[in-house]
Amino acid sequence: MPQAESRAERRRGRWQPRLDRPALVALILGVLGVGYRLYLVLHTVPVANSDEATFGLAALHIAQGREHPVFLYGQRYMGMLQSYLAAPLLAVTGPSWPALRLPVLALYALFLWLIHRLTRRIGSPWFATTIVGLLALGSERVIRDQVTTVGGRPEVKVAVLVMLLIVVGLARGTVRHRRWAVGGFGLLAGLALWSDWLIAPYLAVAGAALLWVLRRELLGGAGLLLLVGFGVGIAPMIRDNLVAPAGQDSLSVLGRISGAQGPSPTWGQRLDGGLLEGVPLAAGLCPMTGCAGWQEWFGLLYPVLLVVAAVLAGLAYRRRVGQGERVVAVVHLALLVGAAATLLAYVRSSLAATDPLGNARYLSVLQLSLPAVLWPLWVAAVACARGTVGAAGRLVGALATALLAALAATSLVVTVLFATVGAAPGRVQERQSRQLADTVRAAGLREVYGEYWTCNRLVFNTGEQVVCGVLDGDLHPGQNRYPAYWWRLARATRPGYVLEAGGSADRRLRELLGDGADAALLAEVGGFRVYHPPTPLRPWR
Numbered sequence: 001m002p003q004a005e006s007r008a009e010r011r012r013g014r015w016q017p018r019l020d021r022p023a024l025v026a027l028i029l030g031v032l033g034v035g036y037r038l039y040l041v042l043h044t045v046p047v048a049n050s051d052e053a054t055f056g057l058a059a060l061h062i063a064q065g066r067e068h069p070v071f072l073y074g075q076r077y078m079g080m081l082q083s084y085l086a087a088p089l090l091a092v093t094g095p096s097w098p099a100l101r102l103p104v105l106a107l108y109a110l111f112l113w114l115i116h117r118l119t120r121r122i123g124s125p126w127f128a129t130t131i132v133g134l135l136a137l138g139s140e141r142v143i144r145d146q147v148t149t150v151g152g153r154p155e156v157k158v159a160v161l162v163m164l165l166i167v168v169g170l171a172r173g174t175v176r177h178r179r180w181a182v183g184g185f186g187l188l189a190g191l192a193l194w195s196d197w198l199i200a201p202y203l204a205v206a207g208a209a210l211l212w213v214l215r216r217e218l219l220g221g222a223g224l225l226l227l228v229g230f231g232v233g234i235a236p237m238i239r240d241n242l243v244a245p246a247g248q249d250s251l252s253v254l255g256r257i258s259g260a261q262g263p264s265p266t267w268g269q270r271l272d273g274g275l276l277e278g279v280p281l282a283a284g285l286c287p288m289t290g291c292a293g294w295q296e297w298f299g300l301l302y303p304v305l306l307v308v309a310a311v312l313a314g315l316a317y318r319r320r321v322g323q324g325e326r327v328v329a330v331v332h333l334a335l336l337v338g339a340a341a342t343l344l345a346y347v348r349s350s351l352a353a354t355d356p357l358g359n360a361r362y363l364s365v366l367q368l369s370l371p372a373v374l375w376p377l378w379v380a381a382v383a384c385a386r387g388t389v390g391a392a393g394r395l396v397g398a399l400a401t402a403l404l405a406a407l408a409a410t411s412l413v414v415t416v417l418f419a420t421v422g423a424a425p426g427r428v429q430e431r432q433s434r435q436l437a438d439t440v441r442a443a444g445l446r447e448v449y450g451e452y453w454t455c456n457r458l459v460f461n462t463g464e465q466v467v468c469g470v471l472d473g474d475l476h477p478g479q480n481r482y483p484a485y486w487w488r489l490a491r492a493t494r495p496g497y498v499l500e501a502g503g504s505a506d507r508r509l510r511e512l513l514g515d516g517a518d519a520a521l522l523a524e525v526g527g528f529r530v531y532h533p534p535t536p537l538r539p540w541r
Contacts (some may be wrong), residue, residue: 004360023116026132030112033136034105037147040423041105044097046144048433053460054481055149056090056100058083060464063091070194070240074481077250079195079236086149095463097430100149107154108146111367112136114161119371122328127271127378130404131371137411140418142284145364146458154197160191160199160368163206164331171213172326178217183455185210185226185511190233197254198362201341205334212330213323215502259394265353274343274352275299281356282363285410287422295410301403302343308376310336332372339369377404437461439525440498445532447492451505452479454498454528459485467489469495473504475512476540496522497531513538 012275019027040046050527054073058080072078085103094097112132138146145153166185169175189207192199214222231238239248239340265273276299280286280298286295310333346352351359362486377400383389384397440448441462448468450458469489470478480486489495499506507528510517513533520533 009085020125022129026116026129029129029133029136030109030116030383033112033132033138034109036136036419037105037108037138037143040143041098041101041147043423043427044430045423045426046140046148047429048097048148048457048460050456052097052100052149053456055080055083055151056086056097056323056460057456057482059086059090059149060095060098060460062087065447070236071250072151072481076240076244076248076253077197077210079191080151081155081191081195082149082151095460101147104149104154105147107158108430110158111154111161114158114165115368118165118168118331121165121536122331123371123375124382127371127375130378134370134408134411135367137284137408137415137446139281139284139286139411139414140288140422141281141286141360142364143418145361152198156192156196156199156202157365157368159195160206161200163188163203164209164334167206167209167213168327168331172324179222179225182210182214182218182222183229186226186229186231187233188229190230190235190377192233194234198342199365201345202338202365202368204341209327209330209334213327247340250330266348269353270347270350272353273356274347275302277356278346278352278360278363279343279366281360282366283407283411285407285414287414287417288357289383296506298407298410302373305376306336306340309372311491312376312379313372332375335369335372337473339366339373341364343403362495374404374407376400396462403533427525433457434461436498436525436528436530439467440466440496440530443496443522443530443532445496445530447489448496448498448530449475451500451503454500455485456481460499468498471505473508474510474539475505475537492536494532494534495536497529497533497537499529499531501527502531508539509537514540 045155058067058073059082062067062083067081067084075158082104086100089099089102090096113206115135116128116132119131123131163185166175166181170178170181172229175181185206189203192203210226211218217223218226237250241251244250265494276296277286277291279299280295280297281292283298285291285298291299311398313329313332313336314412316327316332320326322327342363346359346362349359380393380397380400381404382397384394384401387394389397437458440458446466448458448466449471450468451472452470455470459468460465469486470480472478477486497509499509501524509531511530513520516533517531520531522530522532524530
């Protein structure tokens with residue numbers, strides 16, 4: 001944001017930042033967005049789950065000095081930076097969902113500030129304010145990525161923005177220590193790649209922009225510091241892969257995931273799920289239940305905007321003279337190519353068609369490209385408002401203005417609906433999960449079996465006073481991310497069971513218990529049943 005310093009203040013040795021009107025409005029919008037999310041964080045909305053609990057348990061283990069995980073337990077490709085950020089808070093508060101989420105909220109606030117700075121440099125002041133206003137809104141899908149500790153995306157978006165700001169600063173000569181800035185660029189790239197491999201397209205285009213700016217400088221000390229910084233950032237991943245068992249390194253795991261066989265949807269189904277459903281969901285235009293037909297317009301418009309914005313950026317590159325001016329077009333192109341590559345990779349995946357609601361989170365990084373994607377609409381709308389274009393230009397400008405207004409209005413409506421209606425079920429579920437934890441603890445149970453979405457959440461809510469082993473619907477071993485819990489259950493003489501009432505695992509247990517099922521039932525809380533059979537039941541043995 002612009003800053004000014006009067007001569008009198010300089011003489012007195014004091015310095016005061018001064019905001020212009022667009023920056024002041026952006027600050028107000030940003031504070032409202034952060035404040036809204038802080039309210040949700042303090043009320044554990046959106047509702048927590050066992051994936052997030054696994055990050056929380058890792059943070060507790062880090063705070064206690066018991067573990068120093070590189071990747072998420074049971075998943076050797078997602079970095080644990082968020083757990084390390086939360087560890088100091090949990091060392092003070094103990095297991096707490098708000099404390100676990102506060103570092104992610106801080107990353108969101110930093111993201112708003114950085115994207116405002118970048119957009120002012122490659123766009124205009126009021127356009128930067130508009131971008132902040134849009135990003136201050138948020139559906140449940142968007143807010144879940146911005147406040148819950150589920151790994152990767154919040155920190156990598158911050159890293160990319162800082163990297164692009166370094167590129168702009170280097171091109172315009174406003175960076176004093178150029179070599180150290182390049183080293184920082186490499187460090188952020190390494191940390192981002194360790195944290196979440198989905199950011200790879202944006203890292204590639206940011207690297208290309210850096211190469212365009214520096215060219216020959218990278219052949220000297222700057223290039224060496226770039227490599228050293230990248231090596232330091234990605235060192236945790238390299239070290240873990242060197243000691244990983246055969247076939248358990250990151251590349252092997254990612255290869256199996258990418259090559260997993262499943263249903264093969266048509267390209268029409270992929271485009272329908274990826275573009276018409278995934279893009280509006282990731283942009284915050286739809287509720288978690290999915291997009292209605294009228295909400296899918298942005299998915300159709302998005303690839304058109306990518307092409308138009310790329311053409312405008314190319315023309316701007318040809319018109320501008322000097323590296324300091326051309327870097328604007330270069331950064332625009334980098335953001336557009338990053339978005340296109342991310343979207344293409346997502347659409348190629350069968351998950352885009354088979355489960356768009358559950359996987360639209362992988363498109364949350366498209367927020368990085370919002371300034372570049374919406375820039376053509378802004379340019380047309382401003383030209384129309386100023387009357388600097390002919391009849392055809394006014395028509396295009398009016399359409400662009402209507403599209404921007406529709407984007408803002410739809411985002412606002414979905415945000416209000418979530419705040420007033422959609423958040424309530426989450427608060428109820430969270431209260432019930434705490435009641436369940438209290439019930440299990442009060443019953444004297446310390447080792448229980450449960451289903452995946454119950455176990456680690458229960459363990460975190462009890463501060464590991466209760467440990468849980470994961471079973472599937474047939475009461476066979478399930479996805480146990482932290483094996484130590486499973487081995488402790490194996491030694492337990494009389495474990496309990498915490499199962500979803502009426503679910504397949506519950507029905508199977510009651511079948512095995514026979515006439516003793518009701519006698520073994522201790523409580524029913526929030527849709528779950530707590531059993532404590534007189535003898536352990538382990539059907540897999």
